[in-house]
Structures are given as structure tokens and as C-alpha cells.
Amino acid sequence: MHAHISFFQAIVLGVTQGVTELFPISSLGHGVLLPALFGWHNLVGAQTSGSSFYLAFLVGLHVGTAIGLIIFFWSTWVDLFGGLGRQVRLSRSNGVSSFVAFGDTRIDPQYRRLALLVIGTIPVAVVGLVFEKKLRELFSKPLAAAIFLTINGLILFAGEFLRRRSETRRTLATTTIDTLSPTSALAVGTSQILALFAGISRSGVTMVGGLLRGLDHEDSATFAFLLATPVILLAGLYELPKLLGPLGDGIRSQALVGALCAGVASYLSARFLTKFFTTHTLTPFAIYSLVAGLGCVAYFA
Helix, strand or coil, rough: CCCCCCHHHHHHHHHHHHHHHHHCCCCHHHHHHHHHHHHCCHHHHCCCCCCCCHHHHHHHHHHHHHHHHHHHHHHHHHHHHHHHHHHHHHHHHCHHHHCCCCCCCCHHHHHHHHHHHHHHHHHHHHHHHHHHHHHHHHCCCHHHHHHHHHHHHHHHHHHHHHHHHHHHHCCCCCCHHHHHHHHHHHHHHHHHHHHHHHCCHHHHHHHHHHCCCCCCHHHHHHHHHHHHHHHHHHHHHHHHHHCCHHHHHCCHHHHHHHHHHHHHHHHHHHHHHHCCCCCCHHHHHHHHHHHHHHHHEEEEE
């Protein structure tokens, strides 16, 4: 299939990727649905191919998105790796146990946060390497993406319902990122696996996982964004040779423009949402996912 993406398409898709990766409405789902809705048939036909120039283009968008997130959370990542350095020095002077024991009072709080992010990243990294290509080929179709976007809305609604019920029954202890257990971090991270299905939002299901583990909306969003950053970046870098190889011929300039747009959009989205979730819930995004999902199901059925 001839590789061609216009700069207009690159800008639209780049902005969409950067926004929908953070807004809990599925970047992959919109990457499948928008070309079909806009009649960009050259991109629609390329979505399910195992060797697709469109998928190579999306790699560039993911790298741009991750860079935008890294810039926004730069001081946070500096603190996290600073904590790692302090913990390494502490472990050398006090023994290995202080390096691995989460219950040790001597553990550096920033190192603990970093370790939780590593733990939460492992499940989706392993499953993604094994099944991502097969799931993409099976479900990266407009109707399937519309169905999963509808399911995404139900997941967000269910998360808010269960959260409110737990608060009403006072069975949900107030938890922060600093007090989150390794088991809870693993559970929250595991929820990202659902985002391998086009239409299910990575940030959405991760936030729901955080809410059900006792985090408030603000901490759930922050943890979800930090957790997503290495996954998006590593997945993009892993696939980057495709963009630099023959599949990228004729679209590298468009991929660069799209990546820049995705980076700016992800930065602005993270800035907006970290404030938004201090006082708001997932409900507006649940409504959008249901309405858009059902509308697309009706359109593509």
C-alpha cells in the first residue's frame, strides 16, 4: 500500500493522540475511528496490516506524546531518580534489605514511588510484547473500536459508582501515592492491559484502578500519567526502527510534525487534567465515551 499522509492529517492525528492519550477516552480508539469517519481510506486500509506505514507513523506520535509528558513531569522524575540515588547510597551503608523492603522506615519516599511505578509497569510491558501485535490486527477496526469505546464508558461509570458506594459504606480507606502498597500498584498497573484493545483508555482504566484502591481523583490521575509515560515511550522506541526503515519512506516529515503536535497536546492535556481532577470526576468522559461509542457503532454497523 502506498505510504501517504498529508501534513493536515498528521496535525489532526497528532493533536488527537496527545489529547486522547491523557483524556480517558482512548487514543488508540480515536486513531482507528477518526480516519474512518473522515474518509481517509488510505489510512483505514493500513490499520490492520502487520507491516503498515500508518502504524509506523503512530510510533512517532507515541514518542512525541511521551516526551510531552516527560517535560511536564520533569521535576517529578528528577525527584524520583534522585530518590533512587539516595536509596542506593543508603543500601550500601545499611545492607540490601533497606533497598528492597517497602516497610523499612529508612526507605526514601521518592525511591518508593519510583519502585511502585516500576512494579505497575511490568504486567502491561510483558503482555504487550506478547499480544499487542495480534490484538492490534484483530481489533483495530472501526466497529470493534466503537464497541470498546462504549465499554470504556461503562468502565468509567462503574468505577465512579463503586467508588461512591465504597465511600458511602466507609469501606474505602483514604490512600495516597505515598501509602499505596506494592500489591495495589501491581493491580493498578495490570489494569493497563485492557488498553491494548482499541477503544479502552489507558488513563481511564488506570484511574479506575487507582480509585478502587483508595486513591482520590487527583492522585489517581497523577499516578496514571506517570505510569503511562514509560510504557508509551518504551513502546514507541521499540517500534521506532519501523519509522526509520522502509515503512517510513515518504512520511517521516509528517511523523515529525505529528509528533511535535502530540507532544504539545499531551503537555497541555496533562496540565489541564491534573487541575481538573482536583475537583471533578470521570463522569463527563464516561458520558462522552458512551455517546461517541454508541454513535459510531450505529454508523459502522
